[in-house]
Amino acid sequence: MLLFNPLLARDLGTQLSFLAVFSILVVLRLLDRYNVRRKWVVYACVPLAAQWGTGLLSWPAFGIFPVHFLWFNWLASPTMLLIAILLVAWIAAQRIELFDGVSSIFANGLTKLIEGIVCFMSEHHSMSWTVFVGQWPAPILVCIGLVFFLGCGAGLSKD
Secondary structure, three states: OOOOOHHHHHOHHHHHHHHHHHHHHHHHHHHHHOOOOOHHHHHHHHHHHHHHHHHHHHHHHHOEEEOOHHHHHHHHHHHHHHHHHHHHHHHHHHHOOOOOOHHHHHHHHHHHHHHHHHHHHHHHOOHHHEEEOOOOOHHHHHHHHHHHHHHHHHHHHOO
16 A cells, blocks of 8 residues: 555654554464463454554554443454344345345345434434543543553564
């Protein structure tokens, strides 16, 4: 991406994306180093790594700490898996022309599921889900974010 458009390096979204991926890779490497192979631990650590790893940029930039970020990311993966399975089933039903109306049942079910998720998120979103940290000095927020990388680095450097 940066080879085609070097100016993307100045974009906050690109920086956050790269930092999130880097954070996830660091945590996965740390888990691998300590032979943590339990899938639920890896599953739980990926959103945590993304939140804390991007914190050094996102907390000063947006001035909020999203308290319920982890819950929604833990729910996002199984929800997206369910949507993907339904989508594949719908496409398969169309391809093999299973029964008349089956593909429309899948399409309607998938639409209702996605609409339900969007409706739930819209109706239940609240600013109380965030902690306002905008009044904190940016260097303190950056230091809190760096603690994540220092901790991971310490964990990786142990012999």
